[in-house]
Amino acid sequence: MPITDEQIKALVNMIASVQPDELDCDACSQHIAEFAETQLLGKTVDESQQAIQTHLENCHCCQAEFNDLLAALKGIEEE
Amino acid sequence: MAMESDSENWIADLRATGEQQAEALAKLNKILVGGLRRSFQGKGVDQAFCEDIAQESVLKILEKLDQFEGRSRFTTWAMSIAIRRAVSELRKKRYQNVSLNQLSDGEQLEIDVPDQSAEQPEQAEERRNVLLKLKELIEGKLSHKQRVALQGGLNGMTVDEVALHTGSNRNAVYKLIHDARQKLKRELEKDGYDAPTIQSLFS
Numbered sequence: 325m326p327i328t329d330e331q332i333k334a335l336v337n338m339i340a341s342v343q344p345d346e347l348d349c350d351a352c353s354q355h356i357a358e359f360a361e362t363q364l365l366g367k368t369v370d371e372s373q374q375a376i377q378t379h380l381e382n383c384h385c386c387q388a389e390f391n392d393l394l395a396a397l398k399g400i401e402e403e
Numbered sequence: 404m405a406m407e408s409d410s411e412n413w414i415a416d417l418r419a420t421g422e423q424q425a426e427a428l429a430k431l432n433k434i435l436v437g438g439l440r441r442s443f444q445g446k447g448v449d450q451a452f453c454e455d456i457a458q459e460s461v462l463k464i465l466e467k468l469d470q471f472e473g474r475s476r477f478t479t480w481a482m483s484i485a486i487r488r489a490v491s492e493l494r495k496k497r498y499q500n501v502s503l504n505q506l507s508d509g510e511q512l513e514i515d516v517p518d519q520s521a522e523q524p525e526q527a528e529e530r531r532n533v534l535l536k537l538k539e540l541i542e543g544k545l546s547h548k549q550r551v552a553l554q555g556g557l558n559g560m561t562v563d564e565v566a567l568h569t570g571s572n573r574n575a576v577y578k579l580i581h582d583a584r585q586k587l588k589r590e591l592e593k594d595g596y597d598a599p600t601i602q603s604l605f606s
């Protein structure tokens with residue numbers, strides 16, 4: 325079955341937005357702890373963390389895992 | 404990178420033996436269980452699941468102590484390992500009994516190019532050219548696995564779902580899709596269709 329017009333639009337966006345140096349999921353997960361601290365402390369995302377942010381925006385699975393991590397870390401101090 | 408003293412203490416305690424290590428293990432276990440509960444409560448997860456995951460994670464963390472580089476606090480790093488484990492276990496459970504109909508084995512990316520009509524505005528003609536090119540590239544330049552993974556993504560499946568369906572893993576699927584996107588982008592650029600151009604044609 326051919327893809328729909330909406331899917332073509334999505335495909336075009338996927339192609340147009342690709343970056344050669346994108347982080348993959350494994351690399352993202354190696355940096356997810358420090359990125360969570362940046363987020364929780366309300367620090368600004370510096371250049372070295374930009375790639376992590378971009379991966380999270382594009383990868384639903386890593387984003388969901390990141391949200392789970394944030395939820396787990398909130399309240400860790402009280403323990 | 405300089406490690407926070409709290410993290411240094413954790414590492415020292417976990418590397419120690421006897422009571423010092425046992426205490427640190429118990430403390431870490433408790434922290435992980437608490438975090439897992441906060442994260443997964445109300446998502447069909449019980450206390451036993453959290454305790455199992457925490458226990459397995461503590462062992463994993465002990466194995467991986469050398470890999471801790473101090474870029475975050477130790478407990479944050481440890482929690483990220485536990486969360487990753489929990490997520491992957493939950494995913495397995497969730498899909499164990501579900502058949503994924505969104506992606507049949509033979510299904511691959513297929514593009515329908517509309518017939519050329521006599522009077523078309525210029526943009527429609529250009530769109531048609533890009534679609535023709537895309538169709539040719541997808542059939543000629545992408546691997547079967549890349550086509551299946553891309554199709555899954557376009558069907559709204561996550562990389563984890565495609566991975567489970569194709570017996571692969573998250574990272575491999577992400578790479579398949581990423582490489583396919585890059586290949587298509589490069590090939591379209593060769594024909595003069597750069598990113599802004601194709602985006603404006605299909606916006």
Ligand SMILES: [Zn+2]
Pocket residue numbers: 348349350352379383384385386387577
């Ligand atoms: Zn990812």
